[in-house]
Amino acid sequence: MSPALVGEKWWKNSIIYQIYPASFKDSNGDGIGDIPGILSSLDYITSLGVDVIWLCPMYDSPQIDMGYDVADYENVYAPYGTIQDMETLIDECHKRGLRIILDLVVNHTSDQHKWFQESRSSKTSPKRDWYIWKPAKYDANGNRQPPNNWRSVFGGSAWEWDEKTEEYYLHLFCVEQPDVNWENAETRKAVYESAMEFWLQKGVDGFRVDTVNMYSKHPDYANAPILDPKSDTQPAFSLFCNGPRIHEYLSEMNNVLSKYDAMTVGELPNTHTLEGVLRYVSAAEKQLSMVFQFDLVDLGQGKDYKYLTTLPGWTLRDLKAAVKSTQDIINGTDAWTTVFMENHDQGRSVSRFGSDKTPELRVRSAKMLAMMQSTLSGTQFIYQGQEIGMVNAPKEWTIDEYKDIDSINYYQMTSKVTNNDPVELEKAMTSLQHLARDHSRLPMQWNAEANAGFSSSSAKPWMRPHDNYPEINVKLQEKDNSSVLSFWKQMNALRKQYADLMVFGLFEILDEPNQSVFTYTKKSQDYTLFVALNFSDKAQKFEKLDTAQSDWKLLASNIEDPQEELQAFEGRVYLV
Known part of the structure; x- marks a missing residue:
């Protein structure tokens, strides 16, 4: 069998291992994973048979949204380490034949970023136009209203009133994540230099590009259609995804990336047609190497709020259609696709698509999902802990154990709207236990020692390790040829051996x-x-x-x- 098609880009036949720094390995006992912890685990990562590591945001950040609120692109979040640690990590990856990609978060910054601090300082600030500011509207009674009815991805209005300058700024995510104004050419140039070239010059091999289709908003900032009559905010994806200038911006971004032969994988939500996806990933378009489509991992989520759903909320025919949509991208085209079932924003695949009811079915279904993922075409992404079959947090855990702002916001909203109705709160917890982002962020389970070997026994980890770590951990599975870990290694090797079939x-x-x-x-x-x-x-x-x-x-x-x-x-x- 041919190991790969000759002349294809290196990233097509790569297996990429995603690392969530806070939860991977704590080297200094402060309860938070860090870059030296990743360094100490590189031989383990190499043993999996992967080719690339993708590091979730490690930039300086107030951590309102786990680092997706960047305060300084050119610095590292202190608990994770230093710039020197990152330089060492890049070098040590390359010495082992591993490539490394970073998360590129440039739809928004933190409200603590110096650009936004200057932008909100006054209406005449030279950086005022670096973010999206709009005047208030007023209703018939003279009450101040936001510029439009757009709903933030995390719920509530996507607009925040600024008392000092008496205007609203747009935040598609948290209040603390103001959207950058990509219409401003000077801003775009600063983004390319600070967020991209700074790290490309240090040797990183590419980027996972966060919310890649949201940079261009509909210029009229019109109200979104009323889909939720009970709410004064409405889902507005059609007005802030895939906007009129998005492909212009990505072509410009690619001009920077191509100087370094850097790969990109874009996060592409709310783009459900083959034609729409191809505009981003067709090689002739020269925009992105590939994208993540969310048809598969979005199965079972609600339409207005992802947690407002009837579980499991999907059928096998739905899953087949979702897989087909990602596979069809490369049929007779010059485009490329991705294969993934887990990431830092999803519940664990075994709990969602397999079975975690008994140890036997958990192991077997984890292997079955590994088989599916390994035999589908495209660049493969494995999320930390997926290779040992980690599962969602126990049903008995209360909301106090959940840390993600998305989970907490939904629970608080349910509490408020239902006046603390215990039945509705239990339904909310059931949904969170299935779909919350928190599940993928539990500490990596290394061994059966205290704190799952993630952190020293005296530390209090930033998130509670799963109760099942004595049964599910790396050390135990490395010794067992019939383990989920051994099976993933087997499938990764087969994927390389039969690349012409499995990858292409x-x-x-x-x-x-x-x-x-x-x-x-x-x-x-x-x-x-x-x-x-x-x-x-x-x-x-x-x-x-x-x-x-x-x-x-x-x-x-x-x-x-x-x-x-x-x-x-x-x-x-x-x-x-």
């Missing part, structure tokens, strides 16, 4: 109406990969392709002795 092959769904088994093929010029995955907790009928003349070789299975039927959460990968 053409995807086709079989038996699409089946609501229990996901069956598909991946094809290269000479071979076919046949994948069957039982997404149910009951045995299911298994049928091979009608290719009696072909040889069938079992490449991967998550049970020891496959029988005629597919067992609960069993998966198989055949080479035909």
Whole structure:
């Protein structure tokens, strides 16, 4: 088999391992993960068979939104380490043959960033136009109102009144995350120099680009359609995503990146057509290397608020359609795609798409999901802890254990709207236990010692480690050839060995109406990969392709002795 197609970009056949610094490894006992902790774990990361690490924001920040509120692009959050630590990390990655990409957060900054401090100092500040300021509107009774009815992604108005200068500023996320005005060419130039070139010159190999389609807002700042009649704010994604100048800005950004042969993977929410996605990732457009589409990880979320939903909220046919939408991007195009089921903004995939009800089903379904992810085309992303099958926080945990502003805001909103109705609050907690971002941010489970080996026994970790760390941890699984960790290593090696099929092959769904088994093929010029995955907790009928003349070789299975039927959460990968 061909390990890769000749002449393809390095990032296409890469497996990327995402690290959330606060929760990965604490080296100094302060309860917060740090860059020296990552340095001490590079040999472990290399042992997984990955090629690139992606570091979530490590910039100087007040940490209102876990570092996605950047106060200084050219400095490091002190509890994580120093600029020198980052330079060492970049060098040590490169010595091991690993590349490293950073998170690029440039739709907004922190309100503590010196640019915003100057912008809000007065209406005549030279940097006033570096952010989006608008005058108030007034209703018939003379009451001050925001410029429009846009709802922040985290709930509430997307506008904040500034008493000093008597205008509103736009914040699509937290109040403390004012949106940068990309219409201003001087601002864009400063963003490229401070947030991008500063780190590219230090040797980073690219960026994951946060909220990549939000830089260009609809210039009229019109009211969003009324979708939620009970609320004075409305979802406005159609007015602040994929705006009229977005492709101009990304082409300009690419002119900077291309000088360094840097890769980009853009976070692309609310872009649901193939044509819309291709405008960002077609090689001819020269904008982004690839994007994250959220069709799969958004399954089961509510439309107005992601937590306002009936669980699980998805069917296997929905999952198949979501996977197909990402795979179709590369069929007959010059574009590229991504494969992922977890990141720092999602619940754990085993809890959402597999089963964490019993240890046996947890292990088996984690392996089945690894099989699916490893056999789909595109650049693969694995999130820390996914490789050992970490799961969502226990149902017994109360809201006090949740730290994410998104979770806390939703719980408080429910409390306020329902007047602390215990039934409604329990429903809110059930939804949070399934979908909250907090689950992916629990400390990495290294061993069965205190604090899961994430931090010293005397430390109080910034987040409580999961109660199950004595059973689910790296040290235990490294010694076990039948562990989830060993299986991920096996699948990563197979993905490299059969790259022409697994990374670059053409995807086709079989038996699409089946609501229990996901069956598909991946094809290269000479071979076919046949994948069957039982997404149910009951045995299911298994049928091979009608290719009696072909040889069938079992490449991967998550049970020891496959029988005629597919067992609960069993998966198989055949080479035909």
